[in-house]
Amino acid sequence: MFYRVILIYIVFIGLFSCSESKKENPDFAADIAPIIRKNCSKCHVDGGAGPFNLVNYEDVASKGKLITYVTENKIMPPWPADPEYTHFAGETVLSYEEINLIKKWVEQGAIPGDTANLETYKKPENKVDLGKAGMTVFLAKPFLIPGDNSDRFYVVKFPIELPYDTFIRAVEFVPHKKKLVHHMNAHLINYEDGKKSNLHKGPYWINQDQSESVRIHKDLDLLNDDGSYPEMTPSVSNYLPGSQFSFYPHGIGGFRIKKKSALYLNDIHFGPSAKEELDSSYFKLYFGKGPAERPVSEFQIGTLGLSPVVPELIIPANEKKTFYIQFTVPQDISLLSIVPHMHLIGKKFLAYAIKPSGDTIRLIRINNWDFRWQYFYQPKKMLFVPRGSVIYVVGDYDNTSENPNNPFDPPREISEKNGSMKTTDEMFQLILTYVPYQKGDEEKSLE
Ligand code: HEC
Incomplete structure (x- = not known):
């Protein structure tokens, strides 16, 4: 017995001193580069979304203090979802050990270590083989971003004309000016035969602020010729810097696409620029072989959605307020993605389901x-998520001047305004994409 205790003790000391000594004097090559390259470099690299590179020793050492600050305060890497609540595919978060190691390394004067033998960094590629992209879709007129240092939010249509009706497996967004393109959501609009004569009538894009959402379809001339609404497949493509182009496992997510169709971007956000820029971001369509076995659907709840925000989404000036949404799932579903949405004065977002x-x-x-x-x-x-489960969503908003993201100074009443999608109005939404449940789905990986 005594013997065993001693043995365990020795093993423990061994492990402990080994990991501690490594951490005692962390150096870039052995300790810091692996953390940075795994979590930062995909954006902080030539042609990436980040404002400067974080790849090699000099890049990182010269920004040491700032990096300590942004990592300790969980500002970088950007990953708003709380990893202590749920984990997701493609999650980028640093552990406490990693954050502390970076801090220690900076405090000790950023020791380089054996940087000469550090491998050259390679940006991760999309490993998925979707075959050749069938087609690229460009806009006839590039986006104009005036050089006035303000954010731009556009609603857009990308007309598509094909020789025949077919199916697509995935729609990839290819950002042009990566430092400016911030986020983008696209839906697919299908025009039934004979319902739309001219896809190119009306503007290709307009400033979101110049339009009320109810009118956007009209403003972009997206309606059928007789004024009725065409069919829309939601969220066929989404983009944020650093996010991998997503697609679903085989057999899921093929979309029907008609000869005459359009990608409708209800939101593309360009960050501020000091000089005028033209952006020619585009899409790649990957065609599928046959009818979509399991088309993706979505529940949009809250603002403009299936169940209301309670109380009504009005946040008086100088107040903090909490709102709720509740929704009963009508059938057995397999969730594919979870999309929380608020605007500038949103503070906290929580969603769970009770079976x-x-x-x-x-x-x-x-x-x-x-x-x-x-x-x-x-x-x-x-x-x-089984049928009959109740989804609860809780959203906190802060309309005081303590909130640095408040668009108004002094604060003003902010509300939904009938679903105006202006960024300075508010929204409270949860979008869930899903397919009807089939046995064995819970084993299917989305990574
Ligand atoms: C998803 C892409 C992405 C990843 C991953 C990422 N960054 Fe960033 N980073 C950005 C962008 C974009 C900015 C520009 C500011 C902004 O939009 O917040 C930025 C800004 C910064 C800044 C400047 C902040 C300031 O206030 O000036 C630092 C420092 C930084 N990142 C460090 C890191 C570190 C360290 C990591 C990894 C631990 C990391 N970033 C991971 C995209 C990313």
Whole structure:
């Protein structure tokens, strides 16, 4: 017995001293480069979204203090979802050990270590083989970003003309000016035969602020010729800096596409620029072989959606206020993505489901809402939510002048304004994309 205790003790000391000594004098090559390259470099690299490179020793050492600050305060890497609540595919978060190691390294004067033998960094590629992209879709007129240092939010149509009706497996967005393109959501509009004569009538893009959402379809001339609404497949493509182009497992997510169709971007956000820029971001369509086995659908709840925000989304000036949404899932579903949405004065977002059995399914918690980082969170595996489950969503808003993101100074009353999608008005939404549940779905990986 005594013998065994001693043995365990020795092993423990061994492990402990080994990991401690490594951390005692961390150096760039051995300790810091792996953390930075895994979590930062994909954006902080030539042609990436970040404002400067973080790849090699000099890049990182020269920004040491700032890096300590942004990592300790969880500003970087950007990942608003709380990893202590739920994990998602493609999650980028640093552990406490990693944050502390970076801090220690900076405090000790940024020791380089054996940087000569550090491998050259390679940006991660999309490993998915979708075959050749069938087609690229460009806009006839590039986006204009005036050099006035303000954000731009455009609503856009990308007309598509094909020789025949077919299916697409995935739609990839290819940003042009990567430092400016912030986020983008696209839906697919299909025109039934004979319903739309001219896809190019009307503007290709307009400033979101110049339009009320109810009118956007009209302003962009997206309606059928007789004024009726065409069919729309929601969220066929989404983009945020650093997010991998997402697609679903085989057999899921083929979309029907008609000869005459259009990608409708209800939101593309360009960050501020000091000089005038033209942006020619475009799409790639990957064609599928046959009818979509399991088309993706979505529940949009809250603002403009299936169930109302309670109380009505009005946040008086100088107040902090909490709102709720509740929605009963009408059928057995397998969740593919979870998309929280608020605007500038949103502070916290929480969503979970209570199953008919009384068990809780955690969906997402965001403790510090940041309007700029709106990810489409995909669970690691398809997430089964049984029929009759009740989804609860709780949103906190801060309309005081303490909130640095408040668009008004002094604060003014902010509300939904009938679903105006202006960024200075508010929204409170949860969008869930799903397919009807099939046995074995919960084993299917979305990573
Ligand atoms: C998803 C892309 C992405 C990833 C991953 C990322 N960054 Fe950034 N980073 C940005 C962008 C974009 C900005 C520009 C400011 C902004 O939009 O918030 C930025 C800004 C910064 C800044 C400047 C902040 C300031 O206030 O001036 C620092 C420092 C930084 N990042 C460090 C890091 C570190 C360290 C990591 C990894 C631990 C990291 N970033 C990961 C995209 C990213």
